[in-house]
Amino acid sequence: MKNDIDRGPLFFRDRDWHPAAYTPGYKTSMTRAPFRPLVALGSTLSEETGPAFGHTMIGALDNNLILNFTGQPAIGERIIMHGRVLDENGRGIPNVLVEIWQANAGGRYRHKKDNYAAPLDPNFGGCGRTISGPDGSYEFLTVRPGAYPWPNHVNNWRPMHIHISVFGSGFGQRLITQMYFEGDPLIAKCPIVKTIGQEKAIQALVAPLDMNRAIPMDCLAYKFDIVLRGRRQSFFENRKEGL
Amino acid sequence: MQKLDYLKESPSQTAGPYVHIGLTPNKLGIPGIYPTDLGESPIREGAKGEQITIVGTVQDGAGMILRDALIESWQADAEGIYPGNDPRGAADPNVTGWARIIADFDSGEWTLSTIKPGRVPFPDGRMMAPHIALWVVARGVNLGLQTRIYFEDEDNESCPVLQRIEHRPRVNTLIAKKTADGTYRFDIVLQGENETVFFDI
Numbered sequence: 001m002k003n004d005i006d007r008g009p010l011f012f013r014d015r016d017w018h019p020a021a022y023t024p025g026y027k028t029s030m031t032r033a034p035f036r037p038l039v040a041l042g043s044t045l046s047e048e049t050g051p052a053f054g055h056t057m058i059g060a061l062d063n064n065l066i067l068n069f070t071g072q073p074a075i076g077e078r079i080i081m082h083g084r085v086l087d088e089n090g091r092g093i094p095n096v097l098v099e100i101w102q103a104n105a106g107g108r109y110r111h112k113k114d115n116y117a118a119p120l121d122p123n124f125g126g127c128g129r130t131i132s133g134p135d136g137s138y139e140f141l142t143v144r145p146g147a148y149p150w151p152n153h154v155n156n157w158r159p160m161h162i163h164i165s166v167f168g169s170g171f172g173q174r175l176i177t178q179m180y181f182e183g184d185p186l187i188a189k190c191p192i193v194k195t196i197g198q199e200k201a202i203q204a205l206v207a208p209l210d211m212n213r214a215i216p217m218d219c220l221a222y223k224f225d226i227v228l229r230g231r232r233q234s235f236f237e238n239r240k241e242g243l
Numbered sequence: 244m245q246k247l248d249y250l251k252e253s254p255s256q257t258a259g260p261y262v263h264i265g266l267t268p269n270k271l272g273i274p275g276i277y278p279t280d281l282g283e284s285p286i287r288e289g290a291k292g293e294q295i296t297i298v299g300t301v302q303d304g305a306g307m308i309l310r311d312a313l314i315e316s317w318q319a320d321a322e323g324i325y326p327g328n329d330p331r332g333a334a335d336p337n338v339t340g341w342a343r344i345i346a347d348f349d350s351g352e353w354t355l356s357t358i359k360p361g362r363v364p365f366p367d368g369r370m371m372a373p374h375i376a377l378w379v380v381a382r383g384v385n386l387g388l389q390t391r392i393y394f395e396d397e398d399n400e401s402c403p404v405l406q407r408i409e410h411r412p413r414v415n416t417l418i419a420k421k422t423a424d425g426t427y428r429f430d431i432v433l434q435g436e437n438e439t440v441f442f443d444i
Contacts, residue, residue: 006328018255019385028383031304038443046376047444049325051341088249101265111261125276127265171317172444178256195385201254227250
């Protein structure tokens with residue numbers, strides 16, 4: 001889909017807002033962080049263009065994690081996770097792919113490397129995907145994931161969280177992040193959360209309970225807006241004619 | 244003073260060790276949710292251009308090969324046009340341009356089979372050498388790393404992006420080495436000696 005928000009150079013990333021690469025509290029980052037400075041480039045056509053996804057590739061239950069594994073309902077606290085994919089100009093980004101993955105209600109992932117004592121739920125796979133609507137809106141139906149322990153410091157537990165992968169209109173907007181839940185006391189203790197240096201940035205990843213979107217006698221709701229890098233709309237680009 | 248009321252980009256977080264559940268469930272061994280994993284190939288049958296295969300690994304600062312890395316690639320068609328929203332026009336319909344590549348769970352080796360992209364203009368009109376943009380995520384990587392694959396059998400000297408790299412020997416970390424006809428090797432080193440150049444784009 002070609003329109004205004006598909007075009008233009010990307011806003012520069014605020015790398016003081018994002019987590020640094022080298023964050024010793026999160027041990028694995030210590031050997032996986034580049035030590036040399038990033039080479040400053042700015043966006044080119046290679047980052048301003050990006051893959052497109054169609055609504056037709058999405059199955060009817062792809063955004064319903066309660067039913068999409070076996071068709072029988074998963075166990076846990078039923079929630080709607082919803083929000084909009086926006087750019088930094090505040091505009092909804094339509095037709096972009098949002099993918100999520102998470103542990104089950106007990107904090108167990110369906111992954112061969114996860115050997116946590118909490119059992120698998122035979123009716124829960126743990127992934128979902130959808131395409132944003134004309135105003136950038138998206139929604140999933142899922143169960144609230146449990147907290148789980150991980151081998152970092154001896155007694156680290158991840159807060160309840162849902163992983164989110166999102167595309168913009170340009171490959172340079174590609175982002176993976178995690179959504180946390182309002183009021184979870186583990187958020188403040190988590191070394192992965194604390195890779196983010198600014199408290200305001202951490203709060204941008206905490207989804208508030210949204211009673212307006214809850215369905216009585218059925219499920220609760222959490223609202224989570226995802227913001228991707230903006231694109232400049234100036235007519236005064238330093239580009240040669242025809243590029 | 245008026246307020247600059249831009250929103251802030253959502254802060255990144257690591258993809259974690261279980262990224263495959265969300266992005267390549269079939270390859271992980273969770274069939275039945277999606278018919279196929281997305282990004283299996285950046286081309287379809289009939290794509291124009293030279294068929295190539297790139298093989299590599301992702302290595303950490305202790306020399307260990309990552310088994311849990313996930314890479315996405317984005318490239319132009321053989322004429323240098325990007326599929327989708329390239330303002331210059333339509334690309335080869337058999338080039339989707341995007342692939343999602345995971346390291347082998349045992350060996351850590353990854354493979355990308357595609358066509359060699361054409362040259363694409365830099366914002367000032369000079370042509371960039373043929374390249375494939377990469378985005379690398381993994382456990383321990385807090386924000387996806389952006390790099391590029393260039394090819395040793397192309398003219399890379401005049402590429403305005405490679406010219407930006409002040410430490411000239413480091414340019415070599417972005418050049419895929421030809422191992423046979425149509426086959427290249429491209430190892431990504433996250434940290435330390437021969438550390439791959441990553442871009443702030």
